[in-house]
Amino acid sequence: MERGHYVQLKSNVWKWQIGSDMYSIKKYDIQEEADKIRFIHEQLTIMGEDLMVPIEPYPDPLIIQQPWIDSGRKVQFSNKEDRFKSISLLHQLHNSxxxxxxxxxxxxxxxDLIRKWKHRLEKWQQLEEFLHQKLGSSKTKEITQLAKNSINQLVPISRNRLTLLHGDVVHHNFVRDKNNKLYLIDFDLACLGPAEVELILWxxxxxxxxxxxxxxxxxxHPSLRRIDWNYLLFPNELMxxxxxxxxxxxxxxxxxLPKLKIFTDKALQRMPQLWDEVNP
Structure with a gap:
């Protein structure tokens, strides 16, 4: 890599400082993965969409260099304003x-969300020994049954209108700069699908x-009226x-574990209410 001071943040991510300038450096194993990120940025830029942090030129095709958002503050979904701004950014992405x-x-x-969740359920069942030990057999079985019941009633989402999905709408993939401008970062899992899929996951x-x-x-969020609410019954976050x-x-x-168990108990307490709302 180029001269300057590097701080390694992950196995393939560095914070790079050269003089007074700071950048995020991410190195990919395969050039096609880096090319994918560049392609998304190029297409959005052509259309005048500033959803992504700009990409800087870099001599190594495996590396994506972007300005470091030093005052970057991650979105918190517990904050109402952050929820509004994050879903608005997703709508902007999907409308592209x-x-x-x-x-x-x-x-x-x-x-394919149903296929993805079936795979998650299979993995869950393979790890039942760990789950019985740490979560308890009763709660493990309850979550397993919730997942099975949900999957059995899901209808595939129409593929008539495919668009770009970010693929990982966790809160820390929404960041804001010092001017309070919100960006989506980390498009590694970007994929095609109906916008409804990502709204379900959000x-x-x-x-x-x-x-x-x-x-x-x-x-x-009235835009969520158009999603199939049955997809909200799958215990995705718990699993x-x-x-x-x-x-x-x-x-x-x-x-x-202590925090996870509190989260689990609250979810299992509230899930019956959600089922009643979706299927009165």
């Missing part, structure tokens, strides 16, 4: 499909902050967090 034929590019795979992220009250969520827990060291797990 009206002018950009993302589906004609070879960079993207199409997401809803899963924010529902706990609405105490799983679908009515209030829809009141705040994702517990599967993540299986990857932690013993020390990390001891620190993570």
């Amino acid at each position: 499909g009206r002018n950009i034929k993302w589906e004609k590019s070879s960079h993207f795979q199409e997401i 809803s899963h992220r924010v529902l706990p902050h609405y105490d799983y009250n679908l009515k209030v969520l829809i009141q705040d 994702r967090e517990w599967l993540y827990a299986t990857t932690l060291s013993d020390l990390q797990l001891r620190m993570f």
